[in-house]
Amino acid sequence: MELRSLFIDFNSYFASVEQQDEPALRGKPVGVVPVMADSTCCIAASYEAKRYGVKTGTLVRDAKRLCPGIRLVPARPAVYVGYHHRLLELINRHIPVAHVGSIDEMACELLGRERERAHAIAIARALKADLAAEFPAIRASIGIAPNAFLAKTATDMQKPDGLVVLEAADLPWALHRLELRDLCGIGPAMEKRLHRLGIRSVEQLCSAPIRVLHKAWGSVEGDRFHRRLRGEHLPEPAPHGASSISHSHVLPPELRHGAGAETVLKKLLQKAAARMRHGKLVARRLQAKIKYLDAPSWKEIAYCNDCDDTRTLLGHLDELLAHRPRHGRPLAVSVVLWDLCERIGTTDDLFAAGGQNASSPLDPVLDRINARFGAQKIGYASARSAAAPMRIAFNRIPDPGREDPTRGNP
Known part of the structure; x- marks a missing residue:
């Protein structure tokens, strides 16, 4: 192997x-x-x-x-994204990056002689040497294994600045000292399901028959997990298109009031709509949510009929906000555009009043201006006073051209 x-x-x-x-x-x-x-x-x-x-x-x-x-x-966030791209350039000088998992995780495929242990270690050490020379405060743990799942697991086995190689001869005993939650794909809910099946350690997980893991995951993903643990290299399933686009924000103390929450929600919606148009998508549902410090959370959904028009979406948001609680101190807000589908093949609502939901020629112009001169340089006045800077999700690298930087680039 x-x-x-x-x-x-x-x-x-x-x-x-x-x-x-x-x-x-x-x-x-x-x-x-x-x-x-x-x-x-x-x-x-x-x-x-x-x-x-x-x-x-x-x-x-x-x-x-x-x-x-x-x-x-x-x-x-804009600084972290800037360094992310500079670090990608450094890695690509040594080995091509095959997949970016998040802002701080990258997977590379070993080919030919690179698959020999000595050559793989030499690549890792050369990469670490350049990292130390060019970015002395940034360190990386590197894992090398027969598949990306085990290589990622290896990075968690020695931190900081680790280098761990897992070969077929090391499996599965090298994994036994880990906790179940140390393995990618096992969160709190899955851990409970494994416990119900009598699996409470990685050693028990590794020795469990494939049918047991199939039952735990409730699908063929359990079979794939069983095979990955044994070092099999499996092609990843083709990714599905995005089914939703969301933005959330914890309100700073000075915006923890009704007007502040509404203004930030409108800014988040403008950002989400711009991302949606960039992907040539339209939404069928809009969800707004406000989490309160001293009251139950509020959430409402509007149906928006294949819409990508910011002004129309803001109108739907206003309708939702008319029903929000008037008492309570807001802590955090979020918007979600649901049921996304490709813009091609959709038809505007013939009976919508005033061309409602039809794509506005203004939005692409605003998107181009913001992409060229910086995020949110121009937009609808209802959100101009809001502070909702760029945030970085675990599985998406923001585009500074469409989302607010907090303090410039490196």
Whole structure:
């Protein structure tokens, strides 16, 4: 069984980029936060901060207690995206990147002699040497294995700055020391399902028959998981097109009121609509949600009949917001455009009043202006005062041309 995959995972990525971009932060405990407020939580922590018990999700007030000297910095998504592309260029000098899993994870395919252990390790070490020379504050763990699943798993077995090779002879015993949740594809719900089947350790998981994993996953994905654990190289299923586009935002303290929540929702909707048009898609449903600090969450859905027109979508949002609770302090807001389909092949509603839902010639012009001069340079006035900067999801790299940067590029 040959080595086929080399996986790179950048350690404590957001915090490491902050240390790279600001040398005064190097060697210091750093926490990255969405807003500068004690009521929020750290979205990333440097290894210096992790030694004190600070981790992703730690409340800022607790981080200050655990690590009195922690340096808190506001998140700068545009900077992280900029470094992501620079790091991709560095990796591609050594081996082509086959797949970008997230802003801090990349998979590469080993070919020919690269599949020999010595050659694969040499590539990893050369990559690490260039990384240390060009980005000294950013480190990466590299896993090498017969498939991408095991290579990704290997990156978690030695952090920070690790290099782990898993060969056929190492399987499955090398995995036994891991927890079930350490394996990609096993979250809280799947862990409970495995527990109900009597599987409480990775050793038990590795020895379970394929029919048991099929039952646990409820589909052929359980069979695939069984085979990946044994090092089989399986082609990934063809990805499906996006079925939804969403944006969410935790409100800063100064916007935790009704008008602030509505304004941010309108800005998020404009961003989502621009992304949808870029993908040549239309939406059939719009969902708006407000999470309150002192009241139950509110959520409503509107049907919008194959729409990609921002003004029409804002009208639907206004109709939803007319029914939102008038009491309570908003904490977070989100919008989702559901039931997406390709623009080609859809027909505008013949009976919609005033051409409602028809594509506006204005929107593509606004999209081009924002793509050329920077996100949200021009837009509808109802959202101009809102602060809803670019955010980075786990499986999507934002485009700074269509989403707000917080503080420029590196």
